[in-house]
Amino acid sequence: MTARISPFSKISPAWATVLFSCLVFGLPLLLLAAYSLGLVQILNGDPGPSLAGWQEFFASPYLGLYMRSLRVALFTAIVCTLFAYPVAYYLAAQPEERAQKLLILILLPFVTSFLLRVLSWRVILSDFGVIQSFAASLGLWPADEPMMALLYNYFAVTIILVYAWLPLAVLPIYASLSLTDVRLVEAAVDHGANRWTAFFTVTLPTSAPGVAAAFILVFVPVNGEYVAPILVGGANGVLFGNSVANMFGEGFDWSFAAVLASFLFLSVISLLAIIAFALWIVPKWRQRPVPGMVTA
Amino acid sequence: MATATSSWDGDGMSLEYTVTKGGKRTLGAIFWAVILFFYSPLIVLFILSLNTGYVPRLPLEGLGLQWYSAALNNETLWSAVGVSLRIATVSAIIATVFALLAAFAIVRGKGAIRIIAAIAAISPLVMPAIVIGVSQLLFFVWIGLPRSPVAVMIGHATFSLPYATLILLPAISQLNPRCDEAAKDLGARAFVRSYTATLPPALPAIVSAFLIAFTLSFDEVAIAGFLIGSDNTFPTYLLAQMRLPQRLPEAMAMSVMAAAFSLILFNVVDRIQQKGGAASHGR
Numbered sequence: 001m002t003a004r005i006s007p008f009s010k011i012s013p014a015w016a017t018v019l020f021s022c023l024v025f026g027l028p029l030l031l032l033a034a035y036s037l038g039l040v041q042i043l044n045g046d047p048g049p050s051l052a053g054w055q056e057f058f059a060s061p062y063l064g065l066y067m068r069s070l071r072v073a074l075f076t077a078i079v080c081t082l083f084a085y086p087v088a089y090y091l092a093a094q095p096e097e098r099a100q101k102l103l104i105l106i107l108l109p110f111v112t113s114f115l116l117r118v119l120s121w122r123v124i125l126s127d128f129g130v131i132q133s134f135a136a137s138l139g140l141w142p143a144d145e146p147m148m149a150l151l152y153n154y155f156a157v158t159i160i161l162v163y164a165w166l167p168l169a170v171l172p173i174y175a176s177l178s179l180t181d182v183r184l185v186e187a188a189v190d191h192g193a194n195r196w197t198a199f200f201t202v203t204l205p206t207s208a209p210g211v212a213a214a215f216i217l218v219f220v221p222v223n224g225e226y227v228a229p230i231l232v233g234g235a236n237g238v239l240f241g242n243s244v245a246n247m248f249g250e251g252f253d254w255s256f257a258a259v260l261a262s263f264l265f266l267s268v269i270s271l272l273a274i275i276a277f278a279l280w281i282v283p284k285w286r287q288r289p290v291p292g293m294v295t296a
Numbered sequence: 297m298a299t300a301t302s303s304w305d306g307d308g309m310s311l312e313y314t315v316t317k318g319g320k321r322t323l324g325a326i327f328w329a330v331i332l333f334f335y336s337p338l339i340v341l342f343i344l345s346l347n348t349g350y351v352p353r354l355p356l357e358g359l360g361l362q363w364y365s366a367a368l369n370n371e372t373l374w375s376a377v378g379v380s381l382r383i384a385t386v387s388a389i390i391a392t393v394f395a396l397l398a399a400f401a402i403v404r405g406k407g408a409i410r411i412i413a414a415i416a417a418i419s420p421l422v423m424p425a426i427v428i429g430v431s432q433l434l435f436f437v438w439i440g441l442p443r444s445p446v447a448v449m450i451g452h453a454t455f456s457l458p459y460a461t462l463i464l465l466p467a468i469s470q471l472n473p474r475c476d477e478a479a480k481d482l483g484a485r486a487f488v489r490s491y492t493a494t495l496p497p498a499l500p501a502i503v504s505a506f507l508i509a510f511t512l513s514f515d516e517v518a519i520a521g522f523l524i525g526s527d528n529t530f531p532t533y534l535l536a537q538m539r540l541p542q543r544l545p546e547a548m549a550m551s552v553m554a555a556a557f558s559l560i561l562f563n564v565v566d567r568i569q570q571k572g573g574a575a576s577h578g579r
Contacts, residue, residue: 227521
């Protein structure tokens with residue numbers, strides 16, 4: 001049957017979505033990049049076309065701050081993925097109905113406000129906060145001395161970001177694991193593989209797209225994070241996003257801020273390209289015939 | 297379980313039979329440890345929000361709802377909530393409509409539009425919110441749209457579009473195209489068909505997509521911070537309050553109430569999804 005099954009007319013109405021996305025997402029990104037090069041003037045006194053902003057950026061301490069933020073983002077994304085995997089596997093190993101209930105248990109904290117989740121850690125870690133006052137009540141810490149080490153550093157920021165994003169990382173891994181064909185695992189075991197070998201040769205590769213999606217879903221927002229450091233980062237825990245936010249706000253240096261934001265945008269795109277390439281190349285490499293392998 | 301192979305004779309569908317008992321116990325321990333990690337800070341925050349003193353610490357100075365009543369009587373807060381509700385409603389409608397158009401094209405379209413619609417609808421997901429906010433701020437200033445709730449509506453619609461699309465996609469792909477064909481054979485025109493035959497079975501997913509987009513917008517602070525200007529949304533107001541120690545207890549009470557509101561919405565989504573799932577299984 002070749003009847004047109006689309007409920008709509010000849011020109012797909014989805015072009016409206018494409019137009020919307022280009023207008024409010026694509027075009028602003030192009031404008032940001034053009035503005036960072038001085039190709040567009042928006043405010044009075046914006047400089048003309050030049051690479052000066054970018055040259056200044058690569059000579060500035062902001063590049064170092066970016067590298068520190070990148071480490072925080074990579075570390076957060078890796079930790080989230082590492083913890084999300086066994087959690088998702090546990091869910092996938094449950095009967096369907098129970099798995100659904102447990103999944104909701106995982107997602108509930110994610111539905112509560114992001115600010116609430118950050119604030120809860122601030123209250124726990126702050127000077128005279130829960131940990132300090134608890135330690136003091138046990139006599140482990142002087143009641144009148146602040147426990148400075150816990151808050152306002154990269155450690156606090158990283159814990160909180162892992163806490164905030166871990167629930168989201170579970171979803172794609174669970175989705176890909178529940179699509180795993182158990183008969184393949186069975187076949188591997190029937191042919192003499194032990195459970196770990198079966199896991200590494202069958203289950204893990206089939207869930208690789210889910211793992212990549214989990215990594216991306218955490219890495220992308222964390223790479224541009226600026227809200228959590230406002231509450232728990234302090235001067236020693238600022239991220240690259242804070243510099244961008246400050247320059248667009250109080251600092252008011254939009255053309256240089258555009259350079260920073262464009263750099264962030266380009267770095268995210270590059271990382272995604274690397275991951276996409278890895279997802280494409282690794283299966284090809286795995287499919288090479290193995291010496292001694294019997295092909296049916 | 298005597299041998300590895302005998303334990304495979306289960307339902308053959310879940311990964312249940314790929315782990316040993318010990319392995320399951322280890323996975324279970326990790327799972328419940330993570331749940332504990334998720335919930336204990338929230339419980340601590342809730343308890344401390346009932347504290348009558350100014351400083352959130354243990355032991356509590358006393359239990360009471362004074363910060364909740366302070367929050368409920370705070371007019372600035374309510375005007376910020378009003379702004380957020382308006383932004384969330386409008387942005388969620390925009391996001392759901394565009395997501396629905398994209399999802400139909402991705403599932404049923406032919407040729408390039410499938411890929412193009414998918415890229416257009418999903419790509420905001422892989423851009424940090426700060427980049428969306430900053431680039432839209434520049435764009436809006438460039439075209440002469442001042443910072444305002446309207447700007448945030450557009451920003452949030454952009455931000456929610458991928459999530460709404462991802463919620464709609466599975467539901468749309470499970471729809472039975474024959475409903476459409478039958479309606480067509482009976483002579484219904486495209487526009488009528490979409491209302492009488494195509495959309496009703498997808499309604500639970502459409503409502504879920506709207507509610508998720510609504511919740512995301514109501515909670516979003518990174519984009520709103522750039523685009524709201526002199527007004528306040530609920531989260532930008534909350535963030536400002538959280539930075540002042542003397543306002544912290546009230547901010548905690550506010551955020552607990554907002555969380556309760558989000559949980560109710562999520563519960564509604566979950567019920568709708570389950571009913572929708574039951575309906576599609578029954579077909």
